[in-house]
Amino acid sequence: MKEKTLFEKIIDREIPAEIIYEDNLCIAINDINPQAPTHILLIPKKPIINLNDCDASDSEIISHLFLKIKEIVSICNISEAFRININNGEGAGQEVFHLHIHILGGRKFNWPPG
Numbered sequence: 001m002k003e004k005t006l007f008e009k010i011i012d013r014e015i016p017a018e019i020i021y022e023d024n025l026c027i028a029i030n031d032i033n034p035q036a037p038t039h040i041l042l043i044p045k046k047p048i049i050n051l052n053d054c055d056a057s058d059s060e061i062i063s064h065l066f067l068k069i070k071e072i073v074s075i076c077n078i079s080e081a082f083r084i085n086i087n088n089g090e091g092a093g094q095e096v097f098h099l100h101i102h103i104l105g106g107r108k109f110n111w112p113p114g
């Protein structure tokens, strides 16, 4: 059987995490190494590797994640300004190969990103 991803272990409560939000399709947790005063990871429960691993059968999950963002930022009081980021592939900084959206807030962000 395929080994569980880190985030599947968190979803299955095998590894502890600070859970901000959870429903049947996704979970949102505090990042263990925050890059801003608020740094949340929004993760589909389905272990999709990254955006290259999605197809039309994932439409509900992907739209659910993006539509959920405004609720998460509201819970965290960062609705006014926040940045979302997906590191897609090793060359883009992806370390956990289970799709996740970084949601960052609470400080000023620069553009272009590093």
Ligand code: AMP
Pocket: 006, 015, 017, 029, 030, 031, 032, 033, 034, 041, 086, 087, 093, 094, 095, 096, 097
């Ligand atoms: P990425 O580099 O885009 O794959 O992001 C992986 C993120 O997972 C990083 O920001 C890590 O700090 C975060 N992370 C790693 N382990 C944990 C954990 N046990 N709980 C919460 N966040 C974690």
